[in-house]
Amino acid sequence: MQEPGDNSPPQAPGPDDAGEFLNNPIHITPMLEFLRCPDDPLSIVQSRLSLAGNFVERKEISAQSITIQETYESEKAGELWEKVRTLPSGLSDSLTLPNGIRGCGSTRELFDSIGTLLRHHVPLAEKDFPLVAYWSMATWFLDFLPSLPPLVVTGPARAAARLLRTLVALCRRPWALADLNSATLLNLPLALKPTLLICKPQLNRRLAALLDASNQPGYLACAGKNFQELYCAKCIYIGEHCRQALMPDGIHIHVEGKSRRVLLPLPTESVIQEFQGKLLFYRFVWRELVATSKFRVPESQFGPEVAGIAQVLGAALVSEPDLQRGVMELLRERDEQFRVDRATSLDGVVLRALLFYCHQENQQKVFVRDIAAAALGICREEGQSLHISSEIAGHVLKNLGLYTRRLGSAGKGFDLDKSIKVRAHRLAYDYDVLPTEPSCGYCHHFQVSQTEDLMQEV
Numbered sequence: 001m002q003e004p005g006d007n008s009p010p011q012a013p014g015p016d017d018a019g020e021f022l023n024n025p026i027h028i029t030p031m032l033e034f035l036r037c038p039d040d041p042l043s044i045v046q047s048r049l050s051l052a053g054n055f056v057e058r059k060e061i062s063a064q065s066i067t068i069q070e071t072y073e074s075e076k077a078g079e080l081w082e083k084v085r086t087l088p089s090g091l092s093d094s095l096t097l098p099n100g101i102r103g104c105g106s107t108r109e110l111f112d113s114i115g116t117l118l119r120h121h122v123p124l125a126e127k128d129f130p131l132v133a134y135w136s137m138a139t140w141f142l143d144f145l146p147s148l149p150p151l152v153v154t155g156p157a158r159a160a161a162r163l164l165r166t167l168v169a170l171c172r173r174p175w176a177l178a179d180l181n182s183a184t185l186l187n188l189p190l191a192l193k194p195t196l197l198i199c200k201p202q203l204n205r206r207l208a209a210l211l212d213a214s215n216q217p218g219y220l221a222c223a224g225k226n227f228q229e230l231y232c233a234k235c236i237y238i239g240e241h242c243r244q245a246l247m248p249d250g251i252h253i254h255v256e257g258k259s260r261r262v263l264l265p266l267p268t269e270s271v272i273q274e275f276q277g278k279l280l281f282y283r284f285v286w287r288e289l290v291a292t293s294k295f296r297v298p299e300s301q302f303g304p305e306v307a308g309i310a311q312v313l314g315a316a317l318v319s320e321p322d323l324q325r326g327v328m329e330l331l332r333e334r335d336e337q338f339r340v341d342r343a344t345s346l347d348g349v350v351l352r353a354l355l356f357y358c359h360q361e362n363q364q365k366v367f368v369r370d371i372a373a374a375a376l377g378i379c380r381e382e383g384q385s386l387h388i389s390s391e392i393a394g395h396v397l398k399n400l401g402l403y404t405r406r407l408g409s410a411g412k413g414f415d416l417d418k419s420i421k422v423r424a425h426r427l428a429y430d431y432d433v434l435p436t437e438p439s440c441g442y443c444h445h446f447q448v449s450q451t452e453d454l455m456q457e458v
Contacts, residue, residue, distance in 0.1 A: 028061075031284050032073060034084055034173075034192075036099040044097060045070050046081050049284050058319070061285055063103040063277075083189045095194070096174050101284070102277030107320045110282055111137070114170055117275065121166045121266060123159050123259035127330070132163075134313040134327055135251060136170035139195045139233040140283045144291035145312045147216035150234040152250035157201070159255035160237040162266065164197040167235055169272040170279070171195035182207050186223035190214075190232050201239035208246040211236065215249060251309060251334075289318045297328060303342070303432070306335040339432040346386060348431045349375045350396040354414075355428050358421050359439045367413035368394045368404055400427055 030050035037043040048071040051061070072081075087095070104110040114133040118124065124132070135151050142148055153160050168174045173194040177184070180198050185207070188194070200207070213219040214230035221230055236247065267275075293315040297307040310331050314324040342348055353374035357366040372393035379386045394404060394412065402423060404412040414420050421442055428434045429446040438444040 028058075028285065029288065031287070032071070033280065034097055035068070036097045038099045041099070042093060044084055044092065044095075046073070046084070047071060048073060049101065058285055059106075063101050063281060066101055066281070066284065068101065080191055083191060087189065091175065091189075094175060095192075096168050096272065096276065098276035098280045099273055100277050101281050102274060104278035104281050107282070107286075107317060108323065110278055111317070111320070111323060113278075114275070117169065117267065117271070118166060119261065120264045122163045123256040123261075123263065124163070124253065125256065127333075128253045130326070131251065131253065131330055132167075133170075134316070134323075134330075135235075136167060137279070137282070138313050138316040139171040140279050141287060141290045141316050142172065142193050142195075142231070142233050144287060145315060147308065148233050148312055149215055149309055150211065150236055150247060150250045152247045152252045153235060153237045153255060154239060154241060154252070155255035156240065156257045157199075157237070159257060161199070162263070163255055164199065164235060164237060165266050167195070167197055169267045169275040171197070171233065171235075172279070172283070180207065182210055185210055185230075186221055186228070190228055190230060193232060195233040195235070198234060198236045200236060203236070203238045203246055205246065212247065212249065249305060286318055290315055293318050295324050302328070302331070302335045303338050305338050306331050309334075342431050343433045344382065344384065345431075346388070346392070347396055347400060348433050349378050349384075349386065350388070350393050351400070351424065351428050351431055352378055352433045353393075354397070354402070354424050355433065355435075358416060358424055358442075359435075363416055365407055365413055365415050367407065367411050368397070369411060370413070371397070402427075 028051055030048055033047055033049055034044055035047045037045050048069045050067050050069075052065055052067060084092075104113075111130075111133055114136060115129045118129050118132055122132075132151065138145065138148055153163060164176060168176065173192055174197050175188075175194050176197045176199075178199045180196075180200050188196075210221065210230065211234060213221070214232050214234065217229060217231040219230050220227040236250070238247065295311060295314045295318065297310040297314065299307045301307075302310060310328050314327045317323040317327070343352075350371060353371045354366070356374050357363055357370065369390045372388050372390045375388045375393060376386075379388065390411075397404060402414070402420070404414060407413045407415075421440075425434070425442040425446055434443055434447055438447055
């Protein structure tokens with residue numbers, strides 16, 4: 001939503017100086033939100049949330065100090081409000097919205113209560129409970145985040161259904177959808193920035209590509225005669241087994257068939273509204289600081305994929321530096337898996353084969369067929385079943401920006417000059433396939449100094 005605000009939003013501090021803004025009075029601007037009418041749960045009203053006073057200390061704000069008034073203020077020139085008013089009855093009735101606002105205590109208390117709710121209702125591995133809590137809180141700030149990866153779920157259908165139905169209590173504007181297809185996705189009112197809880201065990205590549213494009217703002221797709229932005233939050237159940245190639249940028253979790261804990265029945269409507277009201281309170285109090293969060297995750301510690309995930313999840317916990325650091329520790333194991341997957345991918349294996357020839361003394365040139373043969377040998381040694389022909393290897397090299405040329409009548413390949421070696425090592429560094437022990441000066445440069453001055457020479 002586009003909310004009224006002043007021209008000088010507060011600047012969010014980094015983890016080391018969080019106390020500075022927790023204790024200082026600060027101006028919190030009003031916020032427009034869609035709520036359920038407490039007296040008529042099927043009615044949706046547009047409300048204006050504001051504080052009775054202009055300047056307060058955030059830690060002293062209570063639910064009683066926030067005023068909620070029904071309003072008809074312009075919401076993107078009335079377009080968004082009009083979309084809500086004209087929703088089909090099925091979508092309107094099933095859209096979960098808060099019916100009020102409730103105090104949530106500290107950020108740590110809210111985070112812990114979300115973890116407790118998940119433990120009561122969902123059979124997950126212990127390490128995944130906090131990860132789902134981070135993600136569900138981030139859905140309340142989708143409009144302030146540069147992206148939000150989907151939560152991708154595998155495991156038994158019954159256990160996955162428990163997770164999806166529990167997330168109704170924890171996510172912003174959730175819709176539970178079965179058998180989603182491309183046409184349905186494009187006709188949903190995504191301008192609402194909802195959270196889609198999708199059960200789609202047979203996910204095809206076209207729908208996967210559209211869902212992948214919806215991970216960040218700015219991408220438009222044609223819906224009938226109009227175009228709309230796809231950006232929204234998503235939790236997707238893709239079936240019993242993981243097909244990670246379809247959703248490579250998602251946060252993958254696995255629900256368990258049997259739980260060691262006695263699980264409670266699914267959350268009641270009163271529990272759902274309790275958490276919806278608490279998370280609405282949290283959004284109202286912290287949204288401006290999330291929007292200007294200075295929380296950063298260095299890519300020197302994580303690969304770019306996991307660094308991006310950690311950064312958006314940590315930004316939603318702007319008032320808790322310990323929780324921000326916690327998300328980095330939580331994702332460290334996943335970062336290692338990303339690195340392994342990248343190194344054993346087709347691109348990674350072809351790069352390792354090219355690097356082998358770069359490290360051969362007195363090797364002046366290499367043919368694509370030799371790179372393909374070396375890559376195939378690597379696959380066989382590691383028990384992989386990748387098929388790598390000369391044609392496939394040539395396409396991989398071209399897609400990586402390594403362009404071959406004809407080396408006489410013997411075929412295509414490379415002159416192994418300085419330019420090719422530098423680019424090969426730069427790519428090998430990016431794909432985490434450099435040898436553990438440096439085999440040449442280029443290896444040493446990228447492993448130790450981690451600068452790009454060699455690239456400037458090319």
